[in-house]
Amino acid sequence: MINRRTFSKALGLSTGVAAASLAGLQGLPTASATTQNGTTAPTALTVTSFAALKQIKAGLLDIGYAELGPAHGPVVICLHGWPYDIHSFVDVAPLLAAEGYRVIVPYLRGHGTTRFLSSRTFRNAQQSAIALDIIALMDVLKIEKAVLAGFDWGSRTADIIAALWPERTKALVSVSGYLVTNLEANKQPLPPKAEYAWWYQYYFATERGRLAMEDKTKRHDLTRLVWDTVSPTWGFDDATFERTAAAFENPDYADIVIHNYRWRLSLADGERRYDRLEKQLAARPTIAVPAITLDAEHDPFTAPGDGSSYRDRFTGEYAHRTLKDIGHNVPQEAPTAFAQAVIDVDHF
Numbered sequence: 001m002i003n004r005r006t007f008s009k010a011l012g013l014s015t016g017v018a019a020a021s022l023a024g025l026q027g028l029p030t031a032s033a034t035t036q037n038g039t040t041a042p043t044a045l046t047v048t049s050f051a052a053l054k055q056i057k058a059g060l061l062d063i064g065y066a067e068l069g070p071a072h073g074p075v076v077i078c079l080h081g082w083p084y085d086i087h088s089f090v091d092v093a094p095l096l097a098a099e100g101y102r103v104i105v106p107y108l109r110g111h112g113t114t115r116f117l118s119s120r121t122f123r124n125a126q127q128s129a130i131a132l133d134i135i136a137l138m139d140v141l142k143i144e145k146a147v148l149a150g151f152d153w154g155s156r157t158a159d160i161i162a163a164l165w166p167e168r169t170k171a172l173v174s175v176s177g178y179l180v181t182n183l184e185a186n187k188q189p190l191p192p193k194a195e196y197a198w199w200y201q202y203y204f205a206t207e208r209g210r211l212a213m214e215d216k217t218k219r220h221d222l223t224r225l226v227w228d229t230v231s232p233t234w235g236f237d238d239a240t241f242e243r244t245a246a247a248f249e250n251p252d253y254a255d256i257v258i259h260n261y262r263w264r265l266s267l268a269d270g271e272r273r274y275d276r277l278e279k280q281l282a283a284r285p286t287i288a289v290p291a292i293t294l295d296a297e298h299d300p301f302t303a304p305g306d307g308s309s310y311r312d313r314f315t316g317e318y319a320h321r322t323l324k325d326i327g328h329n330v331p332q333e334a335p336t337a338f339a340q341a342v343i344d345v346d347h348f
Contacts, residue, residue, distance in 0.1 A: 047090050049243065050105070053113060059136030060121050064113030065106035069097030074170070075143050076342055077134065078105045081152020082257060083223035084329060085111050085247035087240075088151070091335035096342060104141070108153060109133055110256025112247035123252050125260035126270040127181050128277035131160040138168060149342050151175035151294075151330050153260070163285040164277065171290040171345040173338070175330045176301060177320075178293075178310035180281050183266050197300035200226060204261040213254040220245055231327030233298050290317040290348035292341045296326040296333075317348040 050066040057063075066086055076096055078089040086105045093103045107114040108130060110123070134157055138146065147170045148158035156179040162169040163180065189195065200222070203209035212218040224241055247253075262268035270278065291314050295302045303309045307320040321341065323334050331338040 047094055048239075050086065050090060050093070055113060056137070056140055057117065058140040059133055060117060061109055061133055061136070062115045062117055063106050063133070063137055065104055065137070066093065067102070067104055068093045069102045070100060071102060073097075073100045073102040074346065075146035076101045076103050076346075077138070077143075077146045077148050077158075078103065078331070079134070079148065079150030079154025079157050080105075080108065080111075081150070081154050081329075082260070083226050083244075083248065084152065084332075085244045087244045087247075088329055088332045090332070092149075092331045092339050092342075095335060095339040099339075099343060101147075101342075104137075104143075104146070106134070106137055107247065107250075108157075108256075110250055110252040112250060114250070116252060122271060123255035123259060124263075124271055124274075125256045126263045126274060126278070127156055127160060128274040128281065129271070131157050131164070131277075132274075134161060135165060135168065144168070145170045147171045147173070147342055147346050149173035149331075149338070152328070155179045156181065159287060160281060162287045162289050162291070164280060166287075166289050169289045171292075171348065172287065173292050173294065173341045173345055175294045175296070176299070177295070177303070177307055178284075178287070178313040180284065181264055182282055182284060183264070183278075184282065186264055187266060194301075197230075201261045201265065204258050205265060205267050210254065210258050213257055216249075219248060219254070223248060227329070230300055231298070231329050231333060233325050234327050234329065234333045236332075284313065286313050286315045288316045290345050292319045292321065292345045294330055294338070294341060295320070295322045296328060296330050297322060297324050298326060299328040299330075301328065319344070319348075 053064050053066055055062055055064050078092060080086055080088045086107055089105045093105055096103045109116070110125065116123070130153065145168055148161055149172070150158040152175070155174045155176055158172055159174055159178055159180050162172045204213070212222055223245065227236070227241060259268050263270055293307055293310070293314070295307060306322060311320070321337070323330065323337055326334045
């Protein structure tokens with residue numbers, strides 16, 4: 001159980017500051033999840049930002065990331081989605097750090113302080129390229145194996161690493177289950193309600209959509225609209241959104257976002273250097289590492305069937321949980337449930 005001393009140590013705060021941060025926790029909204037393996041559920045905290053970020057050159061990037069917890073603790077890598085950033089884990093990270101984990105939360109390419117090392121590098125956002133960014137980060141940080149936990153783009157990235165590099169994956173927490181992109185399957189129409197939820201994907205396929213992402217005001221308003229619509233029960237304030245929106249000022253943001261969604265619809269090419277990996281992913285490889293999948297009740301992208309549509313992709317120890325009254329940004333809307341999933345899957 002987290003207390004003032006362990007929370008203070010995790011964040012590098014004085015006991016007095018930690019006490020102030022922990023004050024008023026009674027009545028905080030959290031999502032419930034069943035505790036497994038005798039572990040104690042962490043307590044929700046109220047945190048607004050990370051301490052000073054770190055930068056490290058890895059692969060094609062100079063990656064910005066937050067790091068909390070003991071340097072030699074078991075590693076958890078938390079991966080954000082779109083239109084989000086590392087602040088999706090601003091409550092999850094200290095919860096896990098207080099439990100003894102070394103928590104790494106990187107900005108994905110095109111976000112926040114992460115930069116390409118060369119201006120000549122193609123601003124590619126196909127799935128295998130992003131996964132290799134995280135492998136490169138693990139290599140340079142000398143992390144042999146980690147628990148991977150993500151949502152949205154982060155789930156896809158974590159799924160890919162777990163499937164193709166199981167030796168680097170201790171366990172997996174994946175919101176929305178198995179999100180590996182199959183380009184051929186993506187050419188087929190979805191049910192109208194599902195297509196409706198993806199309106200921005202088709203907007204980004206147009207020149208108007210690209211121009212909107214390049215325009216600071218339109219980008220701000222568009223991403224805020226997405227937050228409002230995909231998390232209808234989350235009562236976040238303006239300051240919470242603005243902390244994340246600052247990450248969208250990255251000079252490569254528009255190029256990365258547009259390429260990601262156009263590539264998924266086969267409207268933009270990837271790079272030949274990733275063809276071998278994409279061929280493997282097109283075969284829908286199974287995930288054999290211990291895994292917990294999370295579905296959010298009010299996430300418009302949650303597949304029907306309580307995880308049944310992707311259950312066969314997970315062949316190792318496995319559990320599925322549905323979070324009531326929660327929307328798309330699961331780790332920030334339900335930090336206790338998300339952190340508990342990480343702790344539980346690490347003890348499978």
